[in-house]
Amino acid sequence: MAKITDHGRQLSDYAGLIDREYHGSTTHVPMDRLNRAAQFAPYAALTGYEAIVEEAGRLTDIQVTLDGEAGWFIDQRLERLQAHLRERPQITVTYFEKDASKSGGSYRDYTGAVRRVDTVEKQLVFFDDRGYADGLKVNIKDIIRMESPLFRDLEW
Numbered sequence: 001m002a003k004i005t006d007h008g009r010q011l012s013d014y015a016g017l018i019d020r021e022y023h024g025s026t027t028h029v030p031m032d033r034l035n036r037a038a039q040f041a042p043y044a045a046l047t048g049y050e051a052i053v054e055e056a057g058r059l060t061d062i063q064v065t066l067d068g069e070a071g072w073f074i075d076q077r078l079e080r081l082q083a084h085l086r087e088r089p090q091i092t093v094t095y096f097e098k099d100a101s102k103s104g105g106s107y108r109d110y111t112g113a114v115r116r117v118d119t120v121e122k123q124l125v126f127f128d129d130r131g132y133a134d135g136l137k138v139n140i141k142d143i144i145r146m147e148s149p150l151f152r153d154l155e156w
């Protein structure tokens with residue numbers, strides 16, 4: 001096949017097709033503009049990279065270990081709670097919650113009615129939202145603060 005030239009430049013063997021009218025395919029349905037554009041989008045080799053960077057930058061707290069005196073005050077409050085469980089005492093507890101994906105965690109505050117002090121599992125068990133079943137369970141060793149009118153005379 002002869003080479004076609006354009007003002008001294010050599011064109012490919014198919015240069016004659018450039019000026020022909022395109023009539024479309026008789027066997028394939030034309031692709032919509034959105035899907036056609038998507039096939040030319042940049043390759044996402046680092047899918048999830050932003051989430052990994054964000055997670056790495058997320059700060060966590062280190063769990064504080066209470067000294068003997070602070071631990072004694074928590075124990076006193078737990079004993080008071082056990083003595084008043086029939087009254088369904090409302091307390092606010094600050095506790096440490098371990099992070100599921102990295103070391104450390106965060107401190108949470110929770111206010112609710114105490115259902116029981118589980119001395120076997122060493123947990124403080126609150127009522128659920130309906131008020132008759134187990135709700136949140138907090139490990140006693142993770143508690144750093146407990147507040148309630150029930151503890152007014154137990155200052156620390």
